Amino acid sequence: xxxxxxxxxxxxxxxxxxxxxxxxxxxxxxxxxxxxxxxxxxxxxxxxxxxxxxxxxxxxxxxxxxxxxxxxxxxxxxxxxxxxxxxxxxxxxxxxxxxxxxxxxxxxxxxxxxxxxxxxxxxxxxxxxxxxxxxxxxxxxxxxxxxxxxxxxxxxxxxxxxxxxxxxxxxxxxxxxxxxxxxxxxxxxxxxxxxxxxxxxxxxxxxxxxxxxxxxxxxxxxxxxxxxxxxxxxxxxxxxxxxxxxxxxxxxxxxxxxxxxxxxxxxxxxxxxxxxxxxxxxxxxxxxxxxxxxxxxxxxxxxxxxxxxxxxxxxxxxxxxxxxxxxxxxxxxxxxxxxxxxxxxxxxxxxxxxxxxxxxxxxxxxxxxxx
Numbered sequence: 001x002x003x004x005x006x007x008x009x010x011x012x013x014x015x016x017x018x019x020x021x022x023x024x025x026x027x028x029x030x031x032x033x034x035x036x037x038x039x040x041x042x043x044x045x046x047x048x049x050x051x052x053x054x055x056x057x058x059x060x061x062x063x064x065x066x067x068x069x070x071x072x073x074x075x076x077x078x079x080x081x082x083x084x085x086x087x088x089x090x091x092x093x094x095x096x097x098x099x100x101x102x103x104x105x106x107x108x109x110x111x112x113x114x115x116x117x118x119x120x121x122x123x124x125x126x127x128x129x130x131x132x133x134x135x136x137x138x139x140x141x142x143x144x145x146x147x148x149x150x151x152x153x154x155x156x157x158x159x160x161x162x163x164x165x166x167x168x169x170x171x172x173x174x175x176x177x178x179x180x181x182x183x184x185x186x187x188x189x190x191x192x193x194x195x196x197x198x199x200x201x202x203x204x205x206x207x208x209x210x211x212x213x214x215x216x217x218x219x220x221x222x223x224x225x226x227x228x229x230x231x232x233x234x235x236x237x238x239x240x241x242x243x244x245x246x247x248x249x250x251x252x253x254x255x256x257x258x259x260x261x262x263x264x265x266x267x268x269x270x271x272x273x274x275x276x277x278x279x280x281x282x283x284x285x286x287x288x289x290x291x292x293x294x295x296x297x298x299x300x301x302x303x304x305x306x307x308x309x310x311x312x313x314x315x316x317x318x319x320x321x322x323x324x325x326x327x328x329x330x331x332x333x334x335x336x337x338x339x340x341x342x343x344x345x346x347x348x349x350x351x352x353x354x355x356x357x358x359x360x361x362x363x364x365x366x367x368x369x370x371x
Contacts, residue, residue, distance in 0.1 A: 005351070005355075008351045008354070009351070012344075012347045012348075012351075015343075015347060016340075016343055016344060016347065017112065019339070019343050020108075020111075020112065020115075020336070020339070020340060020343070021108065023336070023339060024104075024108050024111075024336075027332070028104060030330075032330060033330050033332075034124050034125075034329075034330045034331070034332065035091070035100065037329070037330055039091070111336065115337075115340050118131070120333060120336075120337035120340075121333045121337075122333060123326075123331055123333055123334050124329075124330075124331045124332070124333060125329055125331055126331070126334075130333050130334050130337045131337075133322060133334060134319065134322070134337070134338070134341075137317060137318050137319045137321075137322045138318075138319065139212065140212060140311070140316045140317060140318030140319075141318040141319040141320065143212060143229075143233060144233075144236060144237070144240060144310070144311075144316070144318065147233060147237055148237055148240050148241050148244065149295070151237060151241060152241055152244045152245060152248050153248065153295065155245060155249075156244075156245050156248035156249040156252060157248070157252050157288075157291065159175065159249050159252075160248070160249045160250070160251070160252025160253040160255075160256065160291075161252060161253075161256055161279075163175060163176070163249070163253040164252070164253045164254075164256035164257050164260065165256075165279070167253075167257060175249075179245065179246040179249055179250065180246065182242045182243070182245060182246055183242070183243050183246035183247070185242060187239045187240055187242060187243060187309070187310060188239070188309040188310065188313060190238070190239045190242055191235070191236070191239035191309070191310055191313045191314065192313060194207075194235045194238065194239065195209060195235070195313065195314075198235065199235060207231065207232075207234055207235050208231065208232050209314065209315070210314060210315030210316075211232060211314075211315060211316070212229060212232050212233070212316065213225075213228055213229060213232060214228050214232075235314065236310050236314045236316060239310050239313075239314075240310050248291070251291060252287075252288075252291050255287040255288070255289075255291060256283060256287040258287070259283045259286050259287040260279075260283055264282065265278060265282065265283060268282050289357065292356060295356070308320040308321060308324055319338065322334065322338070323335065323338045326338070
């Protein structure tokens with residue numbers, strides 16, 4: 001197993017490098033980079049931006065080293081549209097400050113070198129380091145991802161087992177109907193409906209509309225804080241988890257049905273074992289192999305990928321919304337840092353999922369096959 005883990009870890013290096021390289025190359029052709037955005041602001045109403053990005057040598061010296069490592073925009077030779085009337089020296093200072101005075105390949109390798117030590121530099125438009133921004137948004141994403149995954153497994157696995165045991169019964173039929181209807185409703189549509197019905201939109205004000213905590217959270221005792229925190233999570237988790245419940249429940253049911261119909265189950269029953277012992281002593285481990293091994297991936301998906309619209313509807317400022325706004329603003333340090341971390345975690349989680357297979361079923365040997 002050690003050799004297999006080493007191979008997978010070594011394989012992560014070219015995979016991560018390739019994903020970053022392709023994304024960096026694509027960005028070269030995206031119009032409207034940060035310098036063009038700043039020029040538009042300078043020529044429009046937001047004149048204060050000049051004090052922030054080009055006002056003095058101290059500011060430029062302090063940021064240019066970090067900023068230059070982050071860029072994936074057009075080269076310094078780009079002719080910025082609408083820049084007529086601006087001092088060419090001002091534009092050159094912007095190019096130097098943001099790193100566009102270097103060739104694209106040099107910017108890329110400097111960026112990757114810094115990323116090896118998790119040096120992501122500073123955001124262009126937020127006056128904060130990228131790491132600081134991500135740490136600030138992390139509680140929202142962790143809350144949504146962790147609780148969504150735990151609740152989904154806690155509800156879906158027992159329900160799926162129950163449906164498999166009572167396959168074809170009235171219970172199985174009506175629960176399948178409810179699950180299919182829930183799966184068919186988009187999460188953001190359900191979120192809007194719940195806001196209208198239960199969060200003071202038009203009818204009831206049973207749940208809060210925004211944030212993870214109330215304004216007086218600091219004045220509450222620990223029991224009140226727990227209840228307030230849970231109260232704020234109810235509607236977002238329902239909106240996020242409605243499709244996850246359906247997928248996990250049906251996956252569990254089908255996994256158990258496949259195992260229940262196998263010959264070893266019939267043999268165990270013929271030996272006089274109780275149905276409970278057959279189900280949980282023999283079927284459970286084999287049937288849950290696929291379900292449990294997917295836990296790390298399910299958490300990562302819920303943590304990073306599934307909450308952008310829900311965050312917007314419930315005013316939850318998490319990593320999903322941070323990456324989205326950074327892409328719109330061409331805040332490339334934030335975009336590339338999130339891509340790097342998400343990709344790295346995805347590769348690690350894929351390895352953990354494989355190792356989970358061997359933990360659940362020691363008969364599986366990944367070293368006997370090619371990576």
